[in-house]
Amino acid sequence: MPMFLKKTPTSTGRIRLSIVDGYYDKNTKKTKHKVIESLGFLDDLEKQYDDPIDYFTKRAALLNKEKQEQKAPINFTFYDSDRLCVGDDFRKNFGYLVLSKIYHELGINTFLINRQRHTKEIYDANTIMKMLVYSRLIAPASKKSSFDNRDMFFEKTDYSIDDVYRCLSFLNKHKNNLQIWLNNKIKENYGRDTSLIYYDVTNYYFESDVQDDFKRKGISKEHRPNPIIQMGLFIDTSGLPITYELFSGNTNDCLTYRPNFGRIKKEFDLGRVISVADKGITTGDNIWYTINTPSKDGYVFSMSVRGADKEMKAFVLNDDGYEWLGDEYKRKSRRYPRTIQVTSNSGKKLKKTVHEKQVVFWSEKYAKRAKAEREAAIAKAHDLAKNPGSYTRATSYGAAKYVKKIDYDKDTGEILTASSILEIDAERLREEEVLDGYYILLTSEMDKSDDEIIDIYRGLWRIEESFKVTKSELEARPVYVWTRDHIEAHFLTCFVALTIARILEMKLERKYSIGKLLDTLSKSQCSLLQQNYYVFDYYDEVLKDIGKAMDIDFAKRIRTLGEIKKILANTKK
Numbered sequence: 373m374p375m376f377l378k379k380t381p382t383s384t385g386r387i388r389l390s391i392v393d394g395y396y397d398k399n400t401k402k403t404k405h406k407v408i409e410s411l412g413f414l415d416d417l418e419k420q421y422d423d424p425i426d427y428f429t430k431r432a433a434l435l436n437k438e439k440q441e442q443k444a445p446i447n448f449t450f451y452d453s454d455r456l457c458v459g460d461d462f463r464k465n466f467g468y469l470v471l472s473k474i475y476h477e478l479g480i481n482t483f484l485i486n487r488q489r490h491t492k493e494i495y496d497a498n499t500i501m502k503m504l505v506y507s508r509l510i511a512p513a514s515k516k517s518s519f520d521n522r523d524m525f526f527e528k529t530d531y532s533i534d535d536v537y538r539c540l541s542f543l544n545k546h547k548n549n550l551q552i553w554l555n556n557k558i559k560e561n562y563g564r565d566t567s568l569i570y571y572d573v574t575n576y577y578f579e580s581d582v583q584d585d586f587k588r589k590g591i592s593k594e595h596r597p598n599p600i601i602q603m604g605l606f607i608d609t610s611g612l613p614i615t616y617e618l619f620s621g622n623t624n625d626c627l628t629y630r631p632n633f634g635r636i637k638k639e640f641d642l643g644r645v646i647s648v649a650d651k652g653i654t655t656g657d658n659i660w661y662t663i664n665t666p667s668k669d670g671y672v673f674s675m676s677v678r679g680a681d682k683e684m685k686a687f688v689l690n691d692d693g694y695e696w697l698g699d700e701y702k703r704k705s706r707r708y709p710r711t712i713q714v715t716s717n718s719g720k721k722l723k724k725t726v727h728e729k730q731v732v733f734w735s736e737k738y739a740k741r742a743k744a745e746r747e748a749a750i751a752k753a754h755d756l757a758k759n760p761g762s763y764t765r766a767t768s769y770g771a772a773k774y775v776k777k778i779d780y781d782k783d784t785g786e787i788l789t790a791s792s793i794l795e796i797d798a799e800r801l802r803e804e805e806v807l808d809g810y811y812i813l814l815t816s817e818m819d820k821s822d823d824e825i826i827d828i829y830r831g832l833w834r835i836e837e838s839f840k841v842t843k844s845e846l847e848a849r850p851v852y853v854w855t856r857d858h859i860e861a862h863f864l865t866c867f868v869a870l871t872i873a874r875i876l877e878m879k880l881e882r883k884y885s886i887g888k889l890l891d892t893l894s895k896s897q898c899s900l901l902q903q904n905y906y907v908f909d910y911y912d913e914v915l916k917d918i919g920k921a922m923d924i925d926f927a928k929r930i931r932t933l934g935e936i937k938k939i940l941a942n943t944k945k
Contacts, residue, residue: 597764616867660726750796
């Protein structure tokens with residue numbers, strides 16, 4: 373039964389118009405109608421159209437024609453003599469349309485177009501940014517490889533590799549403002565809770581061994597000898613990135629917090645926040661800075677049990693006050709005025725008192741994990757003591773603390789005591805064993821319960837996972853660009869890619885990991901046949917769920933280029 377214009381009188385005397393389609397219901401064995409387009413009331417439509425009845429009758433006829441064309445068979449003719457030419461590549465990715473939709477929801481296109489409008493740059497920064505971000509998510513590679521493979525997307529490709537590198541410098545100029553723009557768009561489109569913000573630091577290594585003022589050898593999280601740069605990242609409670617900053621590779625983790633926190637408070641309009649961070653950030657300077665902002669912000673920081681003073685260790689190891697929850701977990705807390713050291717503007721160390729809540733907990737699971745990690749470090753320490761010349765500061769990380777009298781060259785990281793006889797520090801081993809499984813949390817939030825503080829702190833896993841995503845799925849390292857501008861822009865594209873991936877994960881209600889989502893989108897591809905027809909050859913449950921969440925049909929086997937471009941255009945609205 374064909375589609376037609378239906379006129380439905382109402383009890384008020386008005387006439388409602390709709391385009392309906394007829395179909396046969398196998399259960400009732402009757403013809404039924406379903407509404408294709410609800411048009412509104414005739415008297416309202418007469419204000420917009422000279423003759424609404426005629427206009428929508430013709431529209432129904434056009435929809436019928438399209439319906440019949442879709443049912444018509446598609447015929448292709450192939451010959452046995454058909455051959456490929458060198459360089460032919462008729463395969464394209466279709467899954468990236470999901471990323472395009474989020475990219476444009478965030479208005480990144482608008483931001484870049486507006487920023488470039490009054491410049492003399494002749495390349496299209498938005499087009500290049502899309503290529504860099506989509507490639508990072510779908511097929512991560514170097515800038516050159518991404519450029520060479522830009523034809524995998526249904527996007528403009530009229531730019532050179534030199535344009536790409538010039539664009540990196542442009543992107544770096546606007547990296548801070550783009551982060552602010554993204555934060556505002558996320559609040560506007562999806563909402564975000566910044567009452568808690570999580571902070572952590574990681575580093576990324578370079579393939580080259582050449583150092584400069586920015587790329588420096590330091591304490592590598594991956595225990596590599598290569599030069600590194602440091603990244604400090606803030607995320608919200610949903611795991612969505614807020615902002616990041618890069619620092620030279622030899623910058624101590626704790627020194628990255630205040631510049632980043634100061635910027636986020638100044639530029640992102642967050643109100644009062646509780647900052648959550650691991651022990652590497654816990655210094656007197658960072659605590660004092662946090663609680664003395666105009667909004668009197670708060671903190672939940674962990675403290676190294678092994679690095680604590682005698683009084684704190686005694687409190688931790690004293691069984692009094694612990695509440696056991698089962699046989700494998702216990703906790704206690706106290707309110708305590710703690711003396712911290714704060715650096716004045718002149719560089720002088722001042723003693724200050726902070727009134728804080730200290731929450732201590734012990735977990736058998738953590739105790740077993742600490743024991744296993746230490747045993748691995750001890751095995752490495754024994755080898756280090758025997759073969760010191762085979763190690764550097766980076767490669768001996770985790771093991772060196774168990775070796776007596778070890779020293780390093782501050783510039784090269786080489787061990788200076790290679791010719792000396794090194795010994796295992798047995799006393800330190802015994803001291804650490806009794807502290808296995810204990811954690812100390814320091815907080816300004818006196819009114820929150822012990823469990824609330826512990827739950828807040830455990831939210832740090834999301835930022836650790838974000839770093840893992842950038843290093844694995846996004847392949848942010850090794851870094852293949854060398855100038856400061858290009859390095860900064862590289863990580864900006866990684867930050868944008870991570871933001872898009874996290875939003876996609878959120879839209880799927882975290883049913884799938886980011887790795888699974890991106891792997892599936894990378895497999896959603898199509899190949900050109902003839903006459904601008906593309907055939908699709910991959911579909912699974914993940915793609916089905918993505919399509920449902922993002923309103924994109926991934927199940928259709930054959931599409932024309934025109935259909936694909938129409939869907940792509942809809943992602944950009």
